[in-house]
Amino acid sequence: MSRAHRQLVAVVIPVLVSILATAQAGNNSQDTLAIIVQKMELAQTAGRDNVRPYTVTRDYRFFQGEEKPQPDSEVTAEISYYPPDTKQFEIRDSRGSGRGERVVRKVLEHETEMASNPQNNALNEHNYKFSLLGEETLDSRRCFVLGLEPRRESKELLKGRVWVDAKDYRILQIVGEPAKNPSWWIKRLQVTLQFANVEGMWLQTVSHAEADVRMFGHHVLSAHDVSYRTGAVSAAKRTVRRPQRDIGAGILIVR
Numbered sequence: 001m002s003r004a005h006r007q008l009v010a011v012v013i014p015v016l017v018s019i020l021a022t023a024q025a026g027n028n029s030q031d032t033l034a035i036i037v038q039k040m041e042l043a044q045t046a047g048r049d050n051v052r053p054y055t056v057t058r059d060y061r062f063f064q065g066e067e068k069p070q071p072d073s074e075v076t077a078e079i080s081y082y083p084p085d086t087k088q089f090e091i092r093d094s095r096g097s098g099r100g101e102r103v104v105r106k107v108l109e110h111e112t113e114m115a116s117n118p119q120n121n122a123l124n125e126h127n128y129k130f131s132l133l134g135e136e137t138l139d140s141r142r143c144f145v146l147g148l149e150p151r152r153e154s155k156e157l158l159k160g161r162v163w164v165d166a167k168d169y170r171i172l173q174i175v176g177e178p179a180k181n182p183s184w185w186i187k188r189l190q191v192t193l194q195f196a197n198v199e200g201m202w203l204q205t206v207s208h209a210e211a212d213v214r215m216f217g218h219h220v221l222s223a224h225d226v227s228y229r230t231g232a233v234s235a236a237k238r239t240v241r242r243p244q245r246d247i248g249a250g251i252l253i254v255r
Helices: 003-050 098-115
Strands: 054-063 073-082 084-098 128-137 141-148 159-166 173-176 186-198 201-213 217-230
Touching: 003 128, 003 141, 003 173, 003 201, 054 098, 073 098, 084 098, 098 141, 098 217, 128 159
Parallel strands: none
Antiparallel strands: 054 073, 054 217, 073 084, 128 141, 141 159, 159 173, 173 186, 186 201, 201 217
C-alpha cells in the first residue's frame, strides 16, 4: 500500500466509524424511547388498578392577573372518586371573588366528565406520539423527559412534555397546552400537573393553570390536595350531576 493510500485510509476509517456510531446511537435512542413508553403505560395501568375509593379535600387559589400574596378567590372543594370511572364533588367553602368559584365549578365539572372515560386522555401511543428529549432531575429523582404530540385535536390532550421517573416509570409531572383550544374565550392556556404517592395510590396532587382570556386578561388557578380519606367513601354513590356546557366551560382545564 502506498503512502498516499495509507493516508487516505487513516482519514476515511475514523469518519466511517463516527457515522456508524452515530447511526447506532440513533437506533439505541429509538429503542430506549419504545421501552420507556411501554413501561410508562404499564405503570399507568397498574396505578389505575391500585386506586381505591377515596375523598380528597382540595384548595384552589384564583388570581385575576399575575399571582400575588393574596388570591382574589379561595375555594375549598371535596372530590370523591369511585373506581373505575365516577367522580363527584361539592364546594365546601368559597371566599373572595365569585368569579373564582364559577371557574372552579367548571373545572370540577370537566374533571368529573373526564373520569367517565379515562382512556381518552391517557398517556399512551393511541393518544400521543412521543419523543425522547433527554434526562433531568426532578425532586431529586432521575427522570426521562418525553415530548408529547397529540394524535388528534382534542381539549383532553396536552401538547408539551412529561417527566417519567427513570426507576419505576411513574409520571411525575406534565407541562403543556391543550391540543385544541377549549373555548373561544381562551387565547392561551398553559397547564402543569404534578403527581405523588397517596396511601399507596399514584394520584395527581397539584395543578397550576395560567390562561389569557379575551376581554378579561390574565388568570391563574392553582390547586393542591390537602387531605385524603379512603375506605369510608365506598358507600352508595350519589346521583351523578351532569355538567352543563357554556362558553366558559373549558376555562382552566385541569384533570
